[in-house]
Amino acid sequence: MTTCQVPAALIHQIQQELDEEEEEMMVFLCRDLAPDLANADLRELLVALNEREKLSLLGLSELLYRVKRFDLLRRILKTEKATVEADLARSLSLVPDYRVLMLELNENLEKEEVRSLIFLLRDYTPRMKMAKDKSFLALVIDLEKLNWVAPDQLDLIENCFRSIHRIDLIKKIQKYKHEAAMCSAHSQPVYVNALQASLPNLSLIDPPYHSGIQNVNKEKSKNGQSLILAEPVHMSIQESGAASYEVFDDKYRMQSQPPGICLIIDCIGNNADMLEKTFRCLGYDVHCHKYLNMKNMNQTLIEVARLQKHRNCDSFICILVSRGNSTSIFCTDHTFSGFPLEQVKVYFRADSCPELVGKPKLFFIQSYIVPDNEQECTSLLEVDGNDENFLANAEIPWKVTIPQVADIFWSHCKVNVSTLEKSSNSSSYYLRCLAELLCSPHKRKLSILDIHTELNRRVYEWNKTADPGQQYSLLLQHTLRKKLFLSAI
Template identity: 85%
Template sequence: LTAAEPVHMSIQESGPVSHKVSDDQYRMQSQPLGICLIIDCIGNDTDVLEETFRGLGYDVRCYRYLNMNTMNQTLLEVARLQKHRNCDSFICILVSRGSPQNIFCTDHTFSGFPLEQVKKYFTADSCPELRGKPKLFFIQSYIVSENEQECTSLLEVDGNDEKIIANAKIPWKVTIPQVADIFWSQCKVDVSTLEKSPSSSSYYLRCLAELLRNPHKRKLSILDIHTELNGKVYEWNKTTDPSQQYSLLLQHTLRKKLFLSPA
C-alpha cells in the first residue's frame, strides 16, 4: 500500500469476543454493542460520527434535520425497541441549536425540546431493556441568545400525559441525574460559530471521533477519554476568540468502569 491509499478496517478489534468481565467493569461484549442514535439538526457531523461508532461495533441510526415533533417520535420509537434487550449499551448524540436546557431542532419558534426529557426516555423506568446498562449522551448545543428566543412555550410529549414547560430564561442548573448508569456530556458554544462557518463540524465532536478512532486512546475508559477531550477543547479555547469558545459539562452516574473497545 502507498501512503495515499486509504485503509478500510473496522475499529473493533479482531478475534473472538470471549473476555472475562471483571466485577468493576460494564459488560461490553454484545454484537452489536448497542444502538447509537445520531440526531444532527445542523448536518455537519453525521458522517464522521456514523463511521466512528459503526467501527466500534454499534448499530448506528442517523437522522438529520428533524423538527421537534419528529424528534420526539423518533426518540420514543428508539426507546421502545426490543433490540436493547440483547445489547450491552446505548449511545445518543444530538447536534442542534438551542438553549442550555433545550434543543430547538429545525423549528424556528425557539420553543425548545427539554434535554431532560431526552434522558428520561432511556432510563430504567422508561426503557427496562437498558436497566443496569451504560447509557451515553453526547450533546452539542449551539446556544441562541435569550433576546432571540420567545420566553415560554408548551410542548406536548408523546408517551406522557403531562405537558412540559420549556422556559428559555431558566438559568443552567447543574444537577446530577438521579438515575444510575448515565453518562451525560454536553458542549455549549455560541450560535455565532455556525453563522461564521456554516459548514464546519463541531470541534468537540470532531475530537471525540478522533480519540475513539485512535487505536491507543480508544482502549482507555470513557472517563479517561473524556478527560483528554476536555484537554483538547480547552487548548482550543486558548487560541480562540472568547465568543467562539466551547464550554463542556460532564455529569455521570456510572457505577463501573466503561470501555468501548476491548483491551
C-alpha cells in the same frame, strides 16, 4: 488456484496500505505459522503462508481485524467487522489466543511504560539489544527466544506489570489463564518460539494449557546460576465460570454484537457523517437522522427507546446536535419553543426503558446557544416520555435494585451560535475531538472517563487561542457505577 490461496495482487494492495507498526503487529500474529521465517517481512511472510496453503481470505480478514483496519476489510476484502467476529466466534481463528493477548497488551501500553519494562527486564535479556525505542512486541519476542515467556509462562510479564502499577493488564492475563484452563485437553494451539524452531527434536505443538502457575523463582540460567525473580502475583482464579466474573465486576460488560444502538440526531447537518463513520467503526448499530423538527425528534426518541434490540445489547449512545439554550434544543422549527434536554434522559431511564437497566447510557450534546433576545417565547412541546401509553409497552421488572437514574453519562458542550455563522459547514471541534479519540487505537482503549478527560484538555487548549465568542463550554455529569470501555478489552 486452490480455495486456500489468496491473489498476490490482494496481498500487495493490503501491504501497501499498512504502516510500519501495523506490519509489525501482523508479523507477530503470524509468528507461529511459519517459524522458519521469523525474520521475514510482512509481504514475504504472507506470500510464504499463501504458497503453503496456510493463508485464506478468512485468515487475511482476521489479521486485518486484529490490527483494527476495519476500513480495509470493507474496501478491499468486501466484508464487515461483524462478519469476521461471527467467524471467530465459531472458532475459525488463524491466530492463537496467546498472540491476541500479547497484541492487546501492546495496544494498552504507552511508550514510557514500554521503556520501563525494558529497564526492568535488563537482567533477563543480557544478550539482547535493548534499544530505547523497542516495541513491547519486540520485547516479547526476545523473551520468547530465551524461554522466559510462553503461552503458559507469563509470570515474569505479570510481575513487571505490577511494578509499573498496571493491574488492569494483570487482570487480562489472569482472564486468559482462566479461559485457557477451561479449554478441552484436545485444544492444542500451535506455538513455537525462535529457539525451539532451531532445534529439530522439539515438537511444534505445546502440550495443553494448564491452570498451574510455574514457579519462576526456581528457574535457572543455562550456566546453572539461580535467577532470583520477584515473588509471583497471587491472584485467585475461580473454579466455576460464574465466580470468575467477580474479578472483572468493576467494568461494564461490553461483549454484545453490536455493542449497542447509537442514535445520532443532527439538526445542523455538519456532524452526522463523521459521527456515523466513527460509531460504525466501533461496531454500533447507528441510526442517523438529520434536520428533524421537534415533533419528529420526540417521535424518534420514543421509537428508539421502545426497540426490543436493547435487550441483546450492552450499551446505548445518543448524540444530539442543534441550536438551543442551556436546557433545551430547538431542532429545525422556526419557533424557538425548545425540546427539554432532561426529557431525553427520561426516555431511556430504567422505568421508561427496562431493556437498558444496568447498562451504560451515553449522551453527547452539542448545543449552539442562541442568545435570549433572539428566542421566541412560545410554549414548550408536550412530550409523553413517561405517560401510560409509553410505559404500557415496557415490561417493568418486579424488583429493580439499580436506581432509575444510574448508569448515565451526560456530556454537554455549548458554543455560541455565531460559530455557525462563521462557517456553517464546519463540524463541532468538541465532536471532532471525540471522534479522533475514539478512532485512535491507543486512546479508545481508555475508559470513557479518561477519554473525556483528554477531551476536556483539548477543548480548553482550543479555547486559549479562540475568540471569546467562539469558545466551547463543556460539562460532564455521570452516574456510572463501573468503568466503561467502548472497545472490548
